Amino acid sequence: MRHFIFFVFFFAVFAVPARAEAPANAVPVAAPEPEAAAAQAPEVPAAIAVLLEAGSTAQYVGEEAGYQAWLLIGPGQKQVSYIKLGENTVISGTMTDEKGENMSARQLLQAAADGKLENIAEITPETAKNQGLGDKFLAETAALRTLAYGPSTGKTLYVFMDPNCPYCHQFDKAVRDLITAGKSVQLLVIPAPILGPDSRDKAVRIYGAASPTAAWEKFMADGTLPDLPTDPAVKEDAEKTIAANLHVMSRWKLPLVPMIIWRGADGRVMMSYGTPKDMQELLHNAGIE
Incomplete structure (x- = not known):
């Protein structure tokens, strides 16, 4: 199978988000045993470590086609970077397969589902200039x-979803x-x-329907x-509608779906990606x- 990496550097328009304060009733996650942690995340390569010294943070995403993938978040940037196994050179961008499917997005989705990535993050930084x-x-x-579902007077959850994303389907059902x-x-x-051309085809069908909302609901129900x-x-x-949606995701450097955005109980704008492991925590927030 052929794989392609497009070398594109992404620069965010806001500072690194701070992790949201956990609700009072949240149970802290116990630290994994050293053996388990080592199995999930390899030692940080030297080329990545240099970026950490410059103020970035790195989260291990996984391995694909002979490359380690790392999500790098630092001052003014958020990007997926790759290191070829056995080498020590960092390349950044999006990896696709011969069908044009976005392998980087699939990796991020799986890593989020496996609990490898930080989840809830505050979008509004705690700095005056931002x-x-x-x-x-x-x-x-x-x-x-x-596409709106539920009472218009209810608390609003905006969610970017890919039609082919299984975690999007899970979250959609949970909220319904x-x-x-x-x-x-x-x-x-x-x-x-x-996630690729097939996802785009489905989105065009949904937005091109007489009632896109009903079309999405039908698709979620039975495919x-x-x-x-x-x-x-x-x-x-x-x-054009799809292009506008993707433009906002690109402009604000949203790494994957489902990407959930809401205004927290304290007034701050918050976001969470992937299916929340604790829906009650999100609802409380x-x-x-």
Whole structure:
């Protein structure tokens, strides 16, 4: 299987997010035994260690096609970087396979599901010069064409989702179950096909439907999709909508899906990626009781 790495450096428009304060009732996670930690994350390579000395943090993502993948987060940047096994040179960018599928995104999804990556993060940094960036990010997200479920008076959760992402399906179902149970929460879905051409095709079908909201709900329920729009204008509009969604993800350096954004109970803008391991913790943080 052929793999390709496009060397693109990404520079974020905000400082490194600080981890959100855990709710009072959250149970701290015990540190893994040394043997378990070593099995999950290899020793930090020298080329990565140099970046850590410059103020970056590194989270091990996994191994793919003979490369170790590391998520680097530092002042003004967030990027996936690779080191070829047996070598010590860092290359940064997106790895794809011969079908154009985004292997880097798949790696990040799996790493988040396995608990290898930090989860809840505060978007608005605790520095005076960056105050208000969280509000700006939330405003740009809210301006996108969302698919709404649940009461409009409920607490709003914006979620970027890829149609082919299994963790997106899990989160979608979890929130719908909460809505069915009477929780005052509104789910605003933003289709963002980052996993490849098939994901994009599905997103076009959904946005090109007479009712995109109903089309997404049907797809989540049983996998059924509407036909591709035959009207060129409708298809073009769907493509533009998808491009706008992906632009916001790229502009704010959102690494993977599901990417969940909300305003916390204390007023700060927060985000979490991947399926939350503790949904109650997220609800508590968002002020949903």
